[in-house]
Amino acid sequence: MSDAHAHSVAFVRTEVIPQSPPPAQQTGVMxxxxxxxxxxxxxxxxxxxxxxxxxxxxxxxxPWIFNGVWxxxxxxxxxxxxxxxxxxxxxVLTERWNQLLFGYSYPxxxxxxxxxxxxxxxxxxxxxxxxxxPRKLLIVTALFPFIxxxxxxxxxxxxxxVALLGCGAGYVVFNRYGKxxxxxxxxxxxxxxxVVWGVGxxxxxxxxxxxxxxxxxxxxDLGGFMLNMMLGVTCVSLSVPLGIVLAxxxxxxxxxxxxxxxxxxxxVRGVPLITLLFVASVMLAYFFPPDxxxxxxxxxxxxxxxxxxxxxxxxxRGGLAALPKGQFEAADSLGLDYPQAMRLIILPQxxxxxxxxxxxxxxxxxxxxxxxxxxxxxxxxxxxxGPILASTEWNxxxxxxxxxxxxxxxxxxxxxxxxxxxxxxxxxxxxx
Amino acid sequence: MKKxxxxxxxxxxxxxxxxxxxxxxxxxxARGKLNCGVTTGxxxxxxxxxxxxxxxxxxxxxxxxxxxVLGDPTAVEFVPTTxxxxxxxxxxxxxxxxxxxxxxxxxxxxxxKFDFTGVNYYDGQGFMVPKELGVTSAKELDxxxxxxxxxxxTELNLADFFRANNMSYEPVPIETNxxxxxxxxxxxxxxxxxxxSGLAATRATFEDxxxxxxxxxxxxxxPLGPLVRHGDxxxxxxxxxxxxxxxxxxxxxxxxxxxxxxxxGTNNPEVNRILGTEGDLGAMMxxxxxxxxxAIQTQGxxxxxxxxxxxxxxxxxxxxxxxxQWTEGGLMYAPPFR
Numbered sequence: 107m108s109d110a111h112a113h114s115v116a117f118v119r120t121e122v123i124p125q126s127p128p129p130a131q132q133t134g135v136m137x138x139x140x141x142x143x144x145x146x147x148x149x150x151x152x153x154x155x156x157x158x159x160x161x162x163x164x165x166x167x168x169p170w171i172f173n174g175v176w177x178x179x180x181x182x183x184x185x186x187x188x189x190x191x192x193x194x195x196x197x198v199l200t201e202r203w204n205q206l207l208f209g210y211s212y213p214x215x216x217x218x219x220x221x222x223x224x225x226x227x228x229x230x231x232x233x234x235x236x237x238x239x240p241r242k243l244l245i246v247t248a249l250f251p252f253i254x255x256x257x258x259x260x261x262x263x264x265x266x267x268v269a270l271l272g273c274g275a276g277y278v279v280f281n282r283y284g285k286x287x288x289x290x291x292x293x294x295x296x297x298x299x300x301v302v303w304g305v306g307x308x309x310x311x312x313x314x315x316x317x318x319x320x321x322x323x324x325x326x327d328l329g330g331f332m333l334n335m336m337l338g339v340t341c342v343s344l345s346v347p348l349g350i351v352l353a354x355x356x357x358x359x360x361x362x363x364x365x366x367x368x369x370x371x372x373x374v375r376g377v378p379l380i381t382l383l384f385v386a387s388v389m390l391a392y393f394f395p396p397d398x399x400x401x402x403x404x405x406x407x408x409x410x411x412x413x414x415x416x417x418x419x420x421x422x423r424g425g426l427a428a429l430p431k432g433q434f435e436a437a438d439s440l441g442l443d444y445p446q447a448m449r450l451i452i453l454p455q456x457x458x459x460x461x462x463x464x465x466x467x468x469x470x471x472x473x474x475x476x477x478x479x480x481x482x483x484x485x486x487x488x489x490x491x492g493p494i495l496a497s498t499e500w501n502x503x504x505x506x507x508x509x510x511x512x513x514x515x516x517x518x519x520x521x522x523x524x525x526x527x528x529x530x531x532x533x534x535x536x537x538x
Numbered sequence: 539m540k541k542x543x544x545x546x547x548x549x550x551x552x553x554x555x556x557x558x559x560x561x562x563x564x565x566x567x568a569r570g571k572l573n574c575g576v577t578t579g580x581x582x583x584x585x586x587x588x589x590x591x592x593x594x595x596x597x598x599x600x601x602x603x604x605x606x607v608l609g610d611p612t613a614v615e616f617v618p619t620t621x622x623x624x625x626x627x628x629x630x631x632x633x634x635x636x637x638x639x640x641x642x643x644x645x646x647x648x649x650x651k652f653d654f655t656g657v658n659y660y661d662g663q664g665f666m667v668p669k670e671l672g673v674t675s676a677k678e679l680d681x682x683x684x685x686x687x688x689x690x691x692t693e694l695n696l697a698d699f700f701r702a703n704n705m706s707y708e709p710v711p712i713e714t715n716x717x718x719x720x721x722x723x724x725x726x727x728x729x730x731x732x733x734x735s736g737l738a739a740t741r742a743t744f745e746d747x748x749x750x751x752x753x754x755x756x757x758x759x760x761p762l763g764p765l766v767r768h769g770d771x772x773x774x775x776x777x778x779x780x781x782x783x784x785x786x787x788x789x790x791x792x793x794x795x796x797x798x799x800x801x802x803g804t805n806n807p808e809v810n811r812i813l814g815t816e817g818d819l820g821a822m823m824x825x826x827x828x829x830x831x832x833a834i835q836t837q838g839x840x841x842x843x844x845x846x847x848x849x850x851x852x853x854x855x856x857x858x859x860x861x862x863q864w865t866e867g868g869l870m871y872a873p874p875f876r
Contacts, residue, residue: 182853185745201588210590326617388626480713482578482618492618493586495716496579498853502743504720 170194174506180499198503199510202494206510209329209484210493216260216321220332223257226250227339235525258328258336260320264313268306272299288445325403329484331514336403337485338472338518341410345471346464348411349418350457354448356423367419374416380477382409387481406478414471421463425456458533465526469519486511562634562766562773563607563824571613574600575633578618580715581739582848582856583639592616595847596637599658599764599781602833603635606780606825611836621689625650628767635777637764639733641691651768655778658763658840660860660869662756663695664734666741669749671728676755680705685718685727692732695758715740733760739854776823783812783830786872787839789863794838801831811875819875840870 130136143153173193177200178184184195199206208217230250233243252266276299284291328336355367374382386405429452437447457464479488490507494500566572576584576596584594592600592614601611617633628636629651639661640646642654665676673679676699686693688711700707710727712718719740722730730737734756741747764781766774787793790809792800801813810816813834814827821827837843841863848856862868 181743205586205588205590210586214589326615384622388623388630392626392630480620480622482620482623484578484618488578491714491716492578494579495714496577496581496585497587498581498585501581501716501739502719502745504716 166192176200181502194506195503196506198494198500198506202500205330205489205494206486206507207330208332209327209489211327212323212329212332213321213327216323219257219260219320223254224335226253226257235529256320259323259325260318261322262310262314262318263320264306264310268303268310271306272302275299275302325401328403330489331486333478333483333485334472334475334515335518337407337410337475337478340407341414341471341475342468344407344411345415345418345467348415349422349464350453352415352419353422353426356419357426370412371416371419374412375420379410379413379474380480382413383477383481385409387483402483406481406483410471410475413474414467417467417470418464421467422456422460424463425458425460426452428459429455461526461530461533465522469522472519472522473515486514562770563776566607566634566773570608571615572600572604572607572635573615573617573633574603575617575619575624575627575636575638576600577638578620578714580639580736581743582735582852582854584616584637586616593847595659595843596639596764598837598843598847599637599784600635602784602837603764603777603780605832605836606783606829607776609826609828609832611832621687625652628652628765631767634773635764635766639762640765642761642763642765643691646765652765653768653771653774654761654763654765655774656763656781657761657869658781659735659761661733661735661760661762663692663731663758663760664737664756665753666722666730666737666750667728667753669751673753676753676757677703677705679707679729681707682728683708683710683726685710685712685721685730687712687715687718687732690732691758691760696731699757719743733762735848735854735856738856739848742853742855772824776825779823780830780833782872783833783875784837784840784843785863785870786812786875787830787834788841788870789865789872792834792839794835794842797831797835801828808875817876 127133131140144150169192171194173188173191174196175184175187175193176196178187178195178197179201181195181198184193184197188195204214204217208220212220226246227250229243230247233239233241233247249270252270255269256263256266276295279298280291280295282291283294352367352371355363356371358364358367383406386409387402390400390405433451433455434447437451442450476485476487478485479491482488482492484492490511494507495503576592576594579585580594580596582594583596584592586592597616600614600616604614605611617627619627619633619636619638624636624638624640625646627633635655636652637658639659641661642657646652647654665679667673667679679700684696684707686696686709693709696707696709707729710721712721715732715736718730718732721727722740723744730740732740734752737752741750741752744750764777766777786808787797790806790812792809792812797813800809801815803815804810807816811819813831814820814829818827820829823829826832838846844858844861845851848854850857858866858868860869862870864871
């Protein structure tokens with residue numbers, strides 16, 4: 107049988123065919139190219155056009171970057187070195203990097219102070235942003251505002267200590283009496299803090315040393331990207347809690363509180379930020395006698411915080427409105443009082459929904475801090491537009507400086523955006 | 539309407555507060571520092587260098603006043619102001635004087651209640667156009683797009699000039715000189731107009747300055763000078779005569795190099811009076827006898843300041859023109875020191 111079979115067919119393969127690679131068109135780069143770039147004649151056309159555009163852009167930018175001059179004393183010298191070739195004049199960055207980052211009048215030998223404050227800031231915001239980290243790190247967060255103030259502004263060490271003591275005393279009072287009666291604890295806490303600050307301020311003035319360990323730096327000397335970071339961090343961290351309070355106030359049943367919140371939000375949202383900044387820098391100066399004005403930095407922080415807290419309040423109100431009514435009723439039926447219901451049931455859900463909106467406002471706010479340059483504060487953009495471009499050496503260098511500024515802002519804003527996406531994934535408890 | 543009443547009330551309150559304060563001269567002496575308003579940056583006139591030191595033509599006036607009043611040209615707190623914040627900063631008392639290429643006009647002097655204490659630079663508004671436009675006179679600019687800095691007198695002059703010549707234009711409003719430069723180079727406007735000094739400074743930074751021409755027409759008078767608040771004449775006198783001392787020093791040949799030598803006494807009584815070796819001009823103003831000596835020693839005379847910051851040997855390369863001494867056909871003329 108087997109013989110007959112063997113003879114009745116012309117060919118029998120006796121060995122296994124070795125495995126051969128798939129056809130070139132069905133694998134690797136070729137397949138990817140075919141599928142994604144050249145799948146039809148229309149796509150092929152688009153690919154070619156896009157490649158041509160990319161080539162055009164890169165052929166302009168790459169020589170500009172790689173021919174860049176990093177060492178020169180002025181724009182004229184840059185142009186001499188380049189001798190007609192295209193090339194950037196990055197020398198302005200090497201010469202003025204410190205002014206771009208710290209402003210022109212922050213003392214050079216004290217740069218370590220804001221840098222250290224920045225490093226501590228990273229540690230301080232870590233436990234807030236990543237809640238898997240040990241909770242003990244929150245102590246750093248609580249102390250950070252006082253440390254940062256001391257590092258950046260300097261002056262007698264008693265000032266931040268008194269500020270800290272005031273906050274601590276207020277918190278203790280609130281903790282003690284707030285359990286029984288929220289209002290008593292709240293206002294008692296604020297009053298205690300002010301008493302401590304008043305007495306402490308008096309003591310600080312009494313024992314003010316002639317030369318404190320940390321050389322004092324006035325607010326006017328702050329500048330550069332440091333100023334943007336300071337304004338951004340301070341205003342975001344102040345405006346989120348304030349925004350929550352405003353959003354809850356707007357939903358309140360009490361007409362007075364509701365009225366105040368609505369008027370505040372609608373007024374502030376109806377006014378451009380730049381107007382508020384002008385009020386802060388120009389109009390407020392009329393109200394105070396000369397030499398006893400509120401610090402310009404503080405005025406600007408107040409204005410930007412007001413502005414962004416109104417926006418954040420509306421974002422959070424959207425989050426609250428998105429919650430089904432059953433959630434509120436469930437909290438009531440459990441017998442929770444208002445603060446408990448908000449803290450345990452409503453806000454965690456509402457805030458989770460609001461994350462993209464809040465991050466949106468935060469990124470916008472951070473970029474809006476560059477507006478302070480119009481009220482003659484020298485933030486990063488103010489430094490570029492004012493002193494650097496007005497110096498005889500660097501007048502006319504635009505792309506390099508503004509490109510550097512956009513790079514710095516991009517890094518920060520992209521970081522914020524990536525964090526918020528991670529946070530959304532991390533908090534995704536529903537299965538949509 | 540209500541708004542204007544509110545602002546008016548605020549302004550009145552501000553001036554009342556300013557008037558109630560002690561005299562500015564005493565304030566400055568007590569503080570040990572002069573608060574001087576300058577621009578946020580204008581090539582040659584005021585800008586901080588790589589070390590954060592302010593330099594420039596307007597800055598020199600601040601430093602001269604500080605040297606005269608406090609004996610120390612570094613005892614100045616420079617308060618940078620923009621075109622929009624400069625007047626409120628002065629009116630509210632945030633600064634003692636403003637030296638910020640500000641044009642002396644009737645309404646600023648009378649209506650805004652300031653005192654201009656002299657002119658440190660006679661400027662005039664001009665036009666710059668690309669050579670390829672083929673325009674030779676500003677009168678041919680009908681229908682042009684014009685880059686113009688907002689909130690300045692140049693904006694108003696431009697409107698006047700085009701209306702008087704029955705021409706139309708399209709303004710491209712810009713905030714700073716730096717922005718204007720870029721817009722102009724990018725072709726967003728055919729014409730850039732600002733003070734002639736600014737045009738020269740701007741053109742000097744272009745990669746190819748010869749491709750741009752400055753029109754011969756000067757369409758306005760722009761006397762730039764320092765100013766102080768209305769109603770404190772003693773302080774105004776100090777600023778005014780410090781400026782005059784610098785101008786007179788050039789006329790009389792006093793320089794930063796020979797001032798100390800001349801202060802030992804010369805045959806020229808006016809030199810002696812200025813430098814405080816004769817008479818008591820300083821004491822009349824409530825200043826030390828060597829007030830002008832200090833100012834001239836540290837900053838140089840008017841001509842030196844001009845040459846160092848904006849003169850022909852600098853990248854800006856401005857000729858003296860109207861700003862030469864009256865003996866050389868210019869307008870710089872200091873009243874006699876006696």
